[in-house]
Amino acid sequence: MPVLRRLLIALPSVMGVIVVTFLLTRALPGDPAIYFAGPAATQQAIAEIRHAMGFDRSLPAQFVDYVRHLSRGDLGTSLTTGQPVLSELAARLPASAELTLTALVLSVGIALPLGIVAALRPGSPVDHVCRIITTAGVSLPTFFTGLLLVYLFYYLAGVAPAPLGRLDTFSTPPPHYSGFYLVDSLIAGDFVTFRAALGQLLLPSATMAIFSLAPLARITRASMLAALGSEFIRTARASGLGRRRVVCVYALRNALLPVITTLGMVFSFMLGANVLVEKVFAWPGLGSYAVDALIASDYAPVQGFVLAMALLYVMLNLMIDLIYCLLDPRVRLDA
Amino acid sequence: MELAPCVPNQIGGDMQRRAFLKGATATGATAFAAPYIRPAAAQSRSATLLTLSESGPNNLDIMGVGTNRPGYEMSWNCYDRLLTYAVKKDQNGNDHYDYTKFEPELAESWDLHDLSVTFKLRKDATFHDGTPVTAADVKWSFDRAVSVGGVATFQFKAASLERPEQFVIVDDHTFRIDFLRKDRLTMPDLVVPTPIVINSGLAKKHATDKDPWATEWVKNAEAGGGAFQLEKWTPGQEIIFRRFDGWKSGPLPKIERVIWRTIPSAGTRRALMQRGDADISVDLPPKDVSELAERGKLHIVGTPIENAIQYFDMNVKMKPFDNLKVRQAIAYAIPYQKIMDAAMFRRGKPMFGGSGEVTQPIWPQPSPYVTDIAKAKKLLSEAGFPSGFETTLSFDMGAAVINEPICELTQESLGRMGIRVALNKIPGANWRAEFAKKTLPFSANVFGGWLNYPEYFFFWNYHGQNSIFNTMSYQDPAMDKLIDAARFETDTKKYEDEIEGCIRIAFAETPRIPVFQPYLDVAMQQNISGYRYWFHRQLDYRQLAKG
Incomplete structure (x- = not known):
């Protein structure tokens, strides 16, 4: 029940997003009809294209049309790729999600232990290493890290596969169940494709992990420090509880709340905003799709993308709240 | 974290339908076949061309709305036109199309008069599905160009080709165009990418009352008789062509399969070329091209773009x-x-x-x-x-x-x-x-x-x-x-x-x-030959050879 109520609360914001994205895309400079008519088009050709796209009608009429299509689940057709926006988002979301999740697993696997150890021994060499890694991770732009990794591991060492997207040229995608190639190839029992997909994932996810490591490690360190300095830890220690139990159960569990929040933020950010990593590795993800559409003033994909991201944020926030409840019984959804 | 996978599941049906519509090589049926296909695929690498570009086609219909330049490449290789241009050597000894001379493509011969031109079509030419190419297909395609509106109609109009009545079926393999006026551009305009000959029987099956020219279908499918046929298209990622072995409008191409990948980052395209993992790359920035040319490992052809x-x-x-x-x-x-x-x-x-x-x-x-x-x-x-x-x-x-x-x-x-x-x-x-x-x-x-x-x-x-x-x-x-x-x-x-x-x-x-x-800079591996510059600035796979 509280979950349902939370979803209902999100409805107005989703409707707001629909109106705002519609208006914002219309307010973009540039004229899609002129763009798609090509360089040598005449005025009449441009007018015909504008009419075909329905952009010669009034804004309210266009909006009513947009909402009517939306209610049927029709997000329109992209002019840049010529495909229905819905099917493109459906094809690209798993690609982005698979990459982002792999990157997050990598970065959580490094950031959590690093942050914890750094917090346990503030000022120690480990703490300094943590500081250096996080500073470097944040300050290196992802396209640079990406190209550097390609240069080192693909071009020079030749150990990484060619950065050709989700699969190399001679592999066939696994049958579609979840859209995650790793999962789908396992379901199909096709280990060759699994290895191929994993190989393609390594460099881009490492690039993203290096970038997302920093906020996670820092927040872990900071909240661990705060937790370790608090009174209940002092009590626990005074009561003679083992060090492992004090750190892993009492301190860590309490320190995890801000980490989960940051994780959610980092996840949603990386899902849609990793244009540069996607470009470098030719990854067919959401971010580059949206940016390409934006550059071309291609309204339908931009609207579809923003809407999809808004829905995703709503769901993600809900999930984070649910995880909160699990971690901390004091948190309630209806509060 | 189960959230992300469940979203595509809800709309998975649409994906399946799209894959079916495209006539793609069964996305769903390769589960167990894939590992065994691999060695065969590796063997055919010598006849397979991997090309890279910054962006791919957005529309497979050259007469469609807003078809981009990569779209011309698909059309050029998958569809035949009545005529094509001959070839000459440019100043650097590279192949360059010759705009002063026409050559036969679908038309074996033609008879040009002051106010009309009559084409004799090849009697043995067929489309990819095996149906013979007839004058009715040519007429349907040209009628489509002047009726469908947009860029195609304007391209035809620029050459004084404006009304369906101008296109006349004389018999199954004879086709005539009546001129409205004498226009120097009429003949050259039949050689640009637009005047393709479409398999009208196939396309008409997908026509509707609202869409009599099957634009929605031709946008995502291929209905041609050119030297290459569409094997699979994943918009924004990849397009794969297979040689049409029954092609009669010219010598059979040496390349059997073309895989064209969209690699948005120029740095990545360059790395792939330098490592030898790709055969041809276009859209490289001047700095990369000049450095690659200096190193000499790759074959770089830079042709001054005409006009x-x-x-x-x-x-x-x-x-x-x-x-x-x-x-x-x-x-x-x-x-x-x-x-x-x-x-x-x-x-x-x-x-x-x-x-x-x-x-x-x-x-x-x-x-x-x-x-x-x-x-x-x-x-x-x-x-x-x-x-x-x-x-x-x-x-x-x-x-x-x-x-x-x-x-x-x-x-x-x-x-x-x-x-x-x-x-x-x-x-x-x-x-x-x-x-x-x-x-x-x-x-x-x-x-x-x-x-x-x-x-x-x-x-x-x-x-x-x-x-x-x-x-x-x-x-x-x-x-x-x-x-x-x-x-x-x-x-x-x-x-x-x-x-x-x-x-x-x-x-x-x-x-x-x-x-x-x-x-127009094109980077190729040293074992690639037969590159030809075309006015449309896209690759023509038909003359290319590997090894």
């Missing part, structure tokens, strides 16, 4: 560019050689430092201007601006790799004579709308004529009809008279005089400052 110039435009209707001396001063202040060296890495043919005498009807040809700051300063003082002025230089961010350094170098050079230039970077989607307003005082741009006729360039750029590309709002009755005469001139000597006259006026009045003729 194309990168230039600066000054709006002659706006102050201070209404003053000829100001325009000349700017033309003497452009850092030409620096642009060639530091911005273009010499991947362009200089269009400056000419003799000043126009003796040949060749376009583009070098202007008489060179960088001469002293002379520029003198002209500027004479024009009444001894201490310079302020202006903005606008350019298209869509081509920022080239435009940005060119404009920055120019900004610096003009600054030395007191002209304070602000750079106005206009996003790609907005660029055309902005320069169409003709309110940009000073801008950098490139124009390439589709057809290699100088009068075509002058008509679009210098004619007083003030087309969108006449960014300088230049109007001169003497120029108009020469252009109009040249367009319909039948006497060669007179034609050449008229073209030379146009060039002379363009240089003397200098509303536009030519800088260079851009190259």
